[in-house]
């Protein structure tokens with residue numbers, strides 16, 4: 001009997017409506033006339049005309065997480081007395097298969113109309129219990145969670161009685177809502193078959209290559225004039241010591257060639273509208289002053305456009321520091337970062353260009369690549385999903401005054417070291433002292449410079465790759481400069497990756513000296529410009545004053561400059577240190593709490609190249625799932641307008657942060673209408689409407705009022 | 718026998734069990750140091766920045782980092798009886814730079830407070846108390862100073878209790894309230910007879 005009943009309910013409650021809905025929904029979007037069924041129902045609001053509520057309550061022990069802090073039998077006995085409750089049960093782990101089975105079975109056996117699970121947080125297990133509710137034959141939105149773990153047992157561990165009472169309250173409140181829950185049907189929207197990747201360092205490049213390889217059109221947006229990010233500034237890469245350019249350049253070339261990747265360099269994301277499946281993104285292409293061959297052709301200059309010859313570079317009279325070379329090499333106002341750039345297109349830095357026109361003449365009448373009057377362009381594209389890969393920059397280490405960066409010439413950063421030791425760098429790969437061009441014989445490396453620092457002037461986290469790159473730097477000087485000794489001042493050597501500890505062994509074996517002590521301060525000898533490194537050899541227990549020729553600071557890293565603005569556009573949060581926040585640090589490290597937006601590489605937190613590439617491939621895979629599925633379900637929490645009550649005042653329209661509301665004519669009256677796909681269910685309009693005409697699905701006024709009553713009146717109606 | 722004098726004792730000392738036992742730790746000591754110093758005395762990660770900054774360390778056996786370690790582990794006894802405890806100049810260089818944002822100087826001060834409760838305090842510190850009680854200054858003015866002051870156009874005595882002796886009773890009242898002078902006198906007497 002019960003079995004039979006179960007199958008029939010399933011049919012009517014779940015399968016049928018969903019199949020019925022699935023088809024019309026798509027049309028509805030086009031017609032822009034949503035809010036059909038769910039809105040129609042609540043019109044007869046206030047007193048529920050539903051069947052008499054029969055709520056099932058399931059109390060979870062969560063092992064001892066919950067049961068250890070409260071008296072479950074007391075809570076259970078109390079739950080049985082709550083009006084509307086038809087069945088109560090408890091179990092060690094409600095989220096387990098047997099736990100979920102209890103819900104499914106009870107729905108059929110006790111003809112339940114609503115389910116309450118008193119356990120952890122909706123964030124953790126709402127989806128689990130919704131599925132169980134659905135499996136039992138009820139609409140999944142007839143489920144309500146009472147949090148008795150995070151907000152109760154964990155914080156009231158030492159107050160058994162208080163925790164028990166609080167759990168009773170939480171369950172009573174949840175039951176009040178569960179009694180009034182209505183069937184809801186998620187909306188399906190189609191997903192645009194295109195993706196966007198913001199930032200073209202190794203993370204963004206890898207993500208874009210993977211997405212395009214999966215057949216997805218990908219817009220790759222890079223703020224700089226060329227792609228490659230920090231990795232293109234590195235000389236060699238630990239622990240294998242392959243040349244960074246040699247392994248990166250092929251990828252850069254692939255990105256440039258791949259027809260499915262549309263590359264926008266010297267560009268940024270200007271505006272983002274929409275939601276998963278349908279992001280409308282405006283790209284700002286900054287005035288570059290130089291036309292690509294494609295752009296030239298579009299202007300009718302067949303065969304024109306920049307071919308990277310550099311004739312302009314030779315004549316430009318304006319000299320500026322080259323940021324790619326960490327300011328250690330000059331560039332012109334018209335420049336490329338380095339000879340291997342992708343794309344090989346010059347850029348005019350209009351902040352320093354004096355518009356003398358010499359470059360225009362040098363470029364000549366055939367190419368006509370230079371346009372001194374070029375303006376920013378705004379391009380609109382539609383994408384289904386997006387990946388942020390905006391990387392990092394160095395913490396301004398001069399703020400730690402004790403180490404003298406920018407005060408003492410021979411104190412440099414790790415990135416400056418990379419350029420100085422690199423054959424294509426400003427010194428042709430000769431590491432020299434900036435003060436006198438001499439080759440150093442003793443070089444100190446200051447690890448954890450500004451990392452693991454709780455003073456507020458520095459970063460509390462470990463920057464994660466500086467131990468390893470300092471080992472690499474030590475190797476590079478031993479290899480390149482005979483007789484030169486590297487001294488590594490460290491607190492811990494964090495060589496945690498595959499083949500990293502072995503690399504540490506190798507570098508010590510090569511002759512690097514390790515001194516376990518964080519550098520207290522550095523003093524410059526004003527005559528020789530040599531440096532005294534002061535610390536404590538904590539293993540010898542002796543203060544140290546070591547005179548060296550040069551100091552390299554393994555500076556902390558922080559999110560790149562424009563990360564904050566960009567993440568806001570996509571509605572992505574960040575943690576207090578600015579790194580972008582993943583949906584779950586362990587189980588969803590590439591996702592964010594904004595559906596359809598993912599994270600790759602260092603923008604989520606410091607990572608070396610192996611981890612960066614792995615995270616990029618993870619993000620690309622995650623971002624391709626909705627695109628391959630072709631449609632996504634949206635939570636049916638949107639607002640609906642009760643046309644009879646709406647006065648058409650339109651005051652809500654401007655309040656909506658997602659521009660989901662509009663005034664329309666209906667049956668000769670002006671009423672508000674919700675574009676459900678845009679509505680995020682925030683409730684701003686619902687709380688505001690003076691006429692009470694806005695019905696917030698799943699958070700309806702009667703439901704909320706019932707919850708408040710249940711709390712304040714202690715169950716008495 | 719005469720010829721080996723001292724050796725057996727020295728050997729015995731060398732062969733002493735120097736291991737750290739759980740009983741050596743007093744968690745209450747960590748708590749008191751933290752409460753008195755009002756700094757995170759339990760958070761030191763032994764980086765060495767403090768000792769590297771310390772002007773006292775290069776020319777003495779004083780190691781601020783070692784005291785921080787003792788604070789973390791609650792090694793009360795060996796902390797309070799260590800004469801090095803009194804070698805901090807209170808320059809605050811370590812406190813300026815500690816990456817864990819601890820104030821080691823104040824940790825030392827807290828430890829000195831706790832040592833004083835056990836009457837452990839070097840006599841020269843106590844004589845400072847006597848000097849303050851007498852003149853209001855830990856280091857009272859002297860003729861060499863007076864001459865120097867005069868030379869650069871200052872008054873012979875600074876505008877302190879040296880000039881305004883009428884404030885001395887107030888200062889003495891404070892010291893008496895905390896029984897500082899009485900205790901100093903008592904301990905000096907015990908030590909010097």
Ligand SMILES: Cc1cc2nc3c(=O)[nH]c(=O)nc-3n(C[C@H](O)[C@H](O)[C@H](O)COP(=O)(O)OP(=O)(O)OC[C@H]3O[C@@H](n4cnc5c(N)ncnc54)[C@H](O)[C@@H]3O)c2cc1C
Nearest residue numbers: 199201202203223229230237238391392414601602608609
């Ligand atoms: C001195 C040093 C040595 C290193 N050596 C090694 C090594 O040997 N081996 C190793 O594995 N790792 C090494 N690393 C770490 C390595 O640099 C990183 O793992 C890697 O660069 C991270 O790549 P990414 O793409 O996440 O970030 P990035 O390389 O920073 O790339 C981010 C890209 O996004 C762009 N961008 C930023 N903001 C925006 C925006 N708002 N809009 C559009 N574009 C934007 C940037 O211009 C940049 O091109 C080293 C790091 C340093 C500092």
Ligand code: SF4
Nearest residue numbers: 316353354356357359
């Ligand atoms: S116009 Fe600008 S970019 Fe061209 S040569 Fe003159 S200063 Fe350089």
Ligand code: SF4
Nearest residue numbers: 448451462463466467
């Ligand atoms: S990776 Fe090493 S040097 Fe860098 S912050 Fe972490 S521990 Fe310090």
Ligand code: SF4
Nearest residue numbers: 761763764765767815
């Ligand atoms: S500087 Fe701070 S963290 Fe480092 S050893 Fe000294 S007290 Fe400990």
Ligand code: SF4
Nearest residue numbers: 771805806808809811
């Ligand atoms: S305050 Fe004391 S411990 Fe700290 S650096 Fe100065 S003398 Fe050394």
